[in-house]
Amino acid sequence: MTASLQGIRVLDLTRVLAGPYCSMILGDLGADVIKVEAPGGSDDTRKWGPPFQEGVSAYYICANRNKKSLTVDLKSEKGQDIIKKLVAESDVVIHNFKSGTMERFGLDYDSLNKLNPRIIFCSITGFGETGPYKHLPGYDFIIQAMSGLMSITGNEESGPQKVGVAITDILTGLYACIGIQGALLERTQSGIGQKIDLSLYDSAVSSLINIGSNYLMSGKVPDRLGNHHANIVPYQTFSTKDGEMVIAVGNDRQFQSLCHVIGMPELASNDRFRTNPNRVENREELVAVLQKAFRMYSTDHWKEECHSAGIPFGPIQTIDELGKDPQLQARNMFTPFKHPKAGSINMIGSPLKLSRTPVNVKYHPPEPGEHTDEILQGIGYTEKEVHELRKNKTI
Incomplete structure (x- = not known):
């Protein structure tokens, strides 16, 4: 070979x-x-x-x-x-x-x-x-x-x-x-x-990619955001009823889908959250609403719902869980x-x-x-x- x-x-x-x-x-x-x-x-x-x-x-x-x-x-x-x-x-x-x-x-x-x-x-x-x-x-x-x-x-x-x-x-x-x-x-x-x-x-x-570029363009020293994203919302970890997961909404269409999945379609038309710049500006208010919704059900529930709706989702897995992952x-x-x-x-x-x-x-x-x-x-x-x-x- x-x-x-x-x-x-x-x-x-x-x-x-x-x-x-x-x-x-x-x-x-x-x-x-x-x-x-x-x-x-x-x-x-x-x-x-x-x-x-x-x-x-x-x-x-x-x-x-x-x-x-x-x-x-x-x-x-x-x-x-x-x-x-x-x-x-x-x-x-x-x-x-x-x-x-x-x-x-x-x-x-x-x-x-x-x-x-x-x-x-x-x-x-x-x-x-x-x-x-x-x-x-x-x-x-x-x-x-x-x-x-x-x-x-x-x-x-x-x-x-x-x-x-x-x-x-x-x-x-x-x-x-x-x-x-x-x-x-x-x-x-x-x-x-x-x-x-x-x-x-x-x-x-x-x-440093986008974080470095953000500073070079704005002159603003970046804050530590933990599991939040500097430029995209919602793009972070959330607690569920029995664990933790990551939701990574990359565009407005995906956000609209997410709002339907959690049973709150009105969020997508709210001027404070309708576009990504709006969501970044009003991050704390939106994240609080989403976190309350996600705690109502299990990680597996949200995995099935998000995958069905085409929303980027991932459970936070420990190293021992990787060996059982059918994809790997x-x-x-x-x-x-x-x-x-x-x-x-x-x-x-x-x-x-x-x-x-x-x-x-x-x-x-x-x-x-x-x-x-x-x-x-x-x-x-x-x-x-x-x-x-x-x-x-x-x-």
Whole structure:
């Protein structure tokens, strides 16, 4: 079976989440991904937990399938030589070391470009490789705080809140995939590679989308609206008789339908609520009326009513409920797999559904150095040379 990125080799010198998430997606698409760590394993997520299964971290599992593992001491000259030999036969290098680290190793873009002018070099850092913050360490939580994301998440009572996952890492990993694939596509025309300079800070700020645009247009600093929408009403959570749900009314026609569903069609013709700008202006009054109506019946009742009327609706589900969701089951969003150490594991599947070149989970998240011998012998090292490298703790 042909894969979308079959024949593309990626050297993944990253750890934790943004970089590994990017390289996992590339691996899912068929790229040959080599995960490079220090001897013994240096990806911090291998030790993040609990939970662990037979000593294998759930956090590490989430972002490292479809890769082979090579351990190399990048501080040693012989270790750097290994990377350079691999670069000569590779298409992409991804790293997330602090600015200046790859230069100290002699593995920066300018040095590697001389070995392979076709190489695409993706740098992922907290703040980028230019500007006054370039040397600062960047962690998702710090970036969420600095980028404005926390200032608009939560409500006035809760104070600033972070998103429940490391969202700036995920966003940056996705941008890295986009940039790398764009550079690969451009290389088919120019024949040469290029450098990609990505930062978590830039990626987080880009995600402000309409909230950022609202400020740039109005000059008004946005309030924390909790589960309300800044520009659309009603577009929020509501309590029901037995739980909570989300109603997302995107236009006036849907609002008219909602008014009929709750048995109050007159609301749709009320001048205070007739159009979305009216509803935003009179948010509190309208939400109070709707909330009173929704508490009269169960979540399942409103689910059936809203779906029948074409009103965007969703129950607020807990993580354990997702595994029972027939839509996710139909979309194969939970993937069972055998791991040589952890045994039977479950992974969240890929959302990428390609008709001719589907995603395929070929490799379990590897143990440190699991494929070192195979990779080195594949680029010309003899069995004796590999033994000497291991004896000298280069690998």
